[in-house]
Amino acid sequence: MCAALVLTTAIALSLTACTAPAADREARETRGPAPVVDDFGDTLSLSRPAARVVSLNPVTTEAMFALGAGARLVGRTRWDASPAAVRRILDLGDGLQPNVEAVLAARPDLVVLYAAEANRAAASAFRRAGVQTLSMRTDRIADLARVLHALGVAFGDTAIARVVADSVQRSLDAIRALPPRTRELSVFWYAWDVPVITIGAGSYLDELVTIAGARNVFGDLSQPSPQVTLESVAQRNPDVVLVGPRTAARLRTDRRWHSVSAVREGRVLVVDTVLVGRPGVRMGEAARSLRALLDSAARALP
Amino acid sequence: MITLSQAVVRYPGARVNALDGASFVARPGCVTAVVGPNGSGKSTVVRALIGQASLASGSARVGPFDVATADRRALACTLAVVTQREEPTFPLLVHDYVMLGRYPHYGAWSALGPGDAAVAEVAAARTGAADLMGRRTDELSGGEWQRVRLARALAQGGDVLVLDEPGTFLDVAHEMAAFELLDELAREGRTVLLVSHQLNLVARYAAHIVLLHHGRVVAAGAPTDVMRGDVLEPVYDWPLVVARDPAVGAPVLIPLKRR
Amino acid sequence: MTNVRWMILLAALAVACVAGLAIGPVAISAGDVLRALAGSGDAQAVAIVRDLRLSRVCLAMITGAGLGMSGAALQGTLRNPLAEPYLLGVSGGAAVGAVLAVVAGLTAAVALPVAAFTGAAAAVALVLLIARVASGRADPRILLMAGVVVGAFANAAIMVLLSGAGEGTTRNALWWMMGSVAGAEWGTVRWLAVYAVIAGALLVAVARDIDLLALGEDAAAGLGVRVSSATRRIFLLSALLAAVTVAGAGLVGFVGLVVPALARAFGMRRAREVLVASAVLGAALVVTADVVARTVRAPSELPLGAVTALVGVPFFLVRLRRAA
Numbered sequence: 001m002c003a004a005l006v007l008t009t010a011i012a013l014s015l016t017a018c019t020a021p022a023a024d025r026e027a028r029e030t031r032g033p034a035p036v037v038d039d040f041g042d043t044l045s046l047s048r049p050a051a052r053v054v055s056l057n058p059v060t061t062e063a064m065f066a067l068g069a070g071a072r073l074v075g076r077t078r079w080d081a082s083p084a085a086v087r088r089i090l091d092l093g094d095g096l097q098p099n100v101e102a103v104l105a106a107r108p109d110l111v112v113l114y115a116a117e118a119n120r121a122a123a124s125a126f127r128r129a130g131v132q133t134l135s136m137r138t139d140r141i142a143d144l145a146r147v148l149h150a151l152g153v154a155f156g157d158t159a160i161a162r163v164v165a166d167s168v169q170r171s172l173d174a175i176r177a178l179p180p181r182t183r184e185l186s187v188f189w190y191a192w193d194v195p196v197i198t199i200g201a202g203s204y205l206d207e208l209v210t211i212a213g214a215r216n217v218f219g220d221l222s223q224p225s226p227q228v229t230l231e232s233v234a235q236r237n238p239d240v241v242l243v244g245p246r247t248a249a250r251l252r253t254d255r256r257w258h259s260v261s262a263v264r265e266g267r268v269l270v271v272d273t274v275l276v277g278r279p280g281v282r283m284g285e286a287a288r289s290l291r292a293l294l295d296s297a298a299r300a301l302p
Numbered sequence: 303m304i305t306l307s308q309a310v311v312r313y314p315g316a317r318v319n320a321l322d323g324a325s326f327v328a329r330p331g332c333v334t335a336v337v338g339p340n341g342s343g344k345s346t347v348v349r350a351l352i353g354q355a356s357l358a359s360g361s362a363r364v365g366p367f368d369v370a371t372a373d374r375r376a377l378a379c380t381l382a383v384v385t386q387r388e389e390p391t392f393p394l395l396v397h398d399y400v401m402l403g404r405y406p407h408y409g410a411w412s413a414l415g416p417g418d419a420a421v422a423e424v425a426a427a428r429t430g431a432a433d434l435m436g437r438r439t440d441e442l443s444g445g446e447w448q449r450v451r452l453a454r455a456l457a458q459g460g461d462v463l464v465l466d467e468p469g470t471f472l473d474v475a476h477e478m479a480a481f482e483l484l485d486e487l488a489r490e491g492r493t494v495l496l497v498s499h500q501l502n503l504v505a506r507y508a509a510h511i512v513l514l515h516h517g518r519v520v521a522a523g524a525p526t527d528v529m530r531g532d533v534l535e536p537v538y539d540w541p542l543v544v545a546r547d548p549a550v551g552a553p554v555l556i557p558l559k560r561r
Numbered sequence: 562m563t564n565v566r567w568m569i570l571l572a573a574l575a576v577a578c579v580a581g582l583a584i585g586p587v588a589i590s591a592g593d594v595l596r597a598l599a600g601s602g603d604a605q606a607v608a609i610v611r612d613l614r615l616s617r618v619c620l621a622m623i624t625g626a627g628l629g630m631s632g633a634a635l636q637g638t639l640r641n642p643l644a645e646p647y648l649l650g651v652s653g654g655a656a657v658g659a660v661l662a663v664v665a666g667l668t669a670a671v672a673l674p675v676a677a678f679t680g681a682a683a684a685v686a687l688v689l690l691i692a693r694v695a696s697g698r699a700d701p702r703i704l705l706m707a708g709v710v711v712g713a714f715a716n717a718a719i720m721v722l723l724s725g726a727g728e729g730t731t732r733n734a735l736w737w738m739m740g741s742v743a744g745a746e747w748g749t750v751r752w753l754a755v756y757a758v759i760a761g762a763l764l765v766a767v768a769r770d771i772d773l774l775a776l777g778e779d780a781a782a783g784l785g786v787r788v789s790s791a792t793r794r795i796f797l798l799s800a801l802l803a804a805v806t807v808a809g810a811g812l813v814g815f816v817g818l819v820v821p822a823l824a825r826a827f828g829m830r831r832a833r834e835v836l837v838a839s840a841v842l843g844a845a846l847v848v849t850a851d852v853v854a855r856t857v858r859a860p861s862e863l864p865l866g867a868v869t870a871l872v873g874v875p876f877f878l879v880r881l882r883r884a885a
Contacts, residue, residue, distance in 0.1 A: 232860030259608035378785030406785035
């Protein structure tokens, strides 16, 4: 309610604020090259490297630690878990439609947002309040390099951003280069139960499954998180089912899921969803663990 | 027999009593009429008899039952009511509608039998509704509907009938026919109580008239005792004279122009 | 004539059930479906037919029959052909219960129905209480208004609860609020069935009261009905019957409105006939709607509530026009 009020006011104010772009351009010209335009089309313009940052996306939060900028964080989301040091930072909610006042109270000079439509109003509110924003999508593997570069620019150190990005890329390539399996391994990724939600071609996890040398049985669906019927899972008959640690037990005991032969015959693999769940700087590690998990399962197959 | 003694009814939220110590008796074998101006408590009398308006004090008795404590189904087997307005939300076949009158005789799980259909047929024949039995209730004219409702009340099988404004929506011929039938039913030994503002018509058929005003009985007795200018004028607060019907000799009320 | 009508209704239900059992992405021959129902044959076919299709068909039948009967009883008792169970705050209360359970992280299979049911029962109790305080008795108009008010309050509560919830929670709650029998599993379906049969039988037992109440309060009282307690009893039974369906399948709109009207249009007039016919027709309709929901956009499925609403809204408008 409060946030909604603030947002409404902010939108009203935006109608009068049209002199800002000119100032941006000036600042950029004096500082040199590499203007960063984020996924909302906003240009990042900081007069000096960001020193107080609120990151409302676990991927960017983790990336900041990887860039050695963890100490600059003054706010995070409820979901952040990695690295452990992150828990000491102020929790500012779930990262979507943030409470603008609460974020401003942390006195950031940069707010990093996930570029979802739900965050667009908040981004412009922060900018009108004189705080720079960086709104980036982090949906696919390729997004990480852009995010790292943008953060590098924000902290005035694009070299380290380059190093981290290359390192992630190299470890992914290493897994991709492993010898192919003798027999194709098809997987079903169990993301949600009612309704049944899995991963489609538009998702980072689909990319990760491919890198780990397997085939997503719903890779033909274009949405990132398609909702499917349980019987269609049975029909596509995956070799293995991938599931998070919290739902594995339920899946194994649910009679309905016994219509899927992989579940009935015990080919359910528990994935470390904290490691694998997000397209962040630990993607290489994620791909390696997934490949190992699938290899062990493949050996057990006839 | 219907006996109301010192009946007091106050509706929730109302500032005055709808019935304020009203007492009267309706005896079997004749038509008794309750009359009075709008808001005098006429309809509340009917509601009190079926337990829809509970008495704050006093009592209402119908046949052997005290309304306050009687089993409702048993009461409905003795007392049948034709309310002022009634419109089925969803149309029924007239036959099915008349059969509703048999419901009080059975519990939830016992079925109605051929005997009940026979009772319904007889009741319909009595009120001239026999040829309507295959029709739908929403296809009937006002007069047909009133006859069907009376048939339903007769099908209930009790010997006490209460009718609230039975002449409403009826043309002269149908209205007269209805009153003739009620008179006949009373002569067979039933207790018939009419609630009506049709003073002139009531005066022709009722043996006993009860005049209500502000929830109290202000006059009761034979038509000639109640249908008097000095009794009615203060109640209706309107100048009127009472003449005598030249044809049948019943008292006739004639309201005057105020000036 | 009457017998022919009942045969048609039962045939419609049978056809819907056969379709529900035979149609699906995995092709299973009619013979294998029968064998699987009997529990023999290929383990995969048995699991699909029994644990996926049959449980869905059963839950769809319970949902359709429950909503149909609930609507039929309420329309008669409240003397309003546009009355339906969701208008009485049942859906809102159940939704609050379910969303509370989801937000609290109670995601076990039994938790959601129990929470929805508790919420619905609480909403009904509240509606009855409001009606009692406002009018001192179970006045049909006040009941309807109280239902609408409780429903609006429930919607506000849901928004507050969801505003602080995560993406998964919101998705769960939204899916549930759009109605679906995709989550049908025997553990839940079994007790919902027992409950629905008891509540349905009790409604049929008070069918004569519904006939009489449909005439108006005073007319019903004159025919031996204790109006307030009978209204309250029917209201409670209908609401709890609707709550059973909400607990099992979420919010499936318009069935409670459309089905009793169809039963009447089909020539059913007395409350007992309308109730039973609404149960059969409702079951057939929702089983069919579920077949549509899971086939038109395969391998995805549409929310069941969306399919029933697509049929129900035009119907509602036509009826409204006729009523006006």
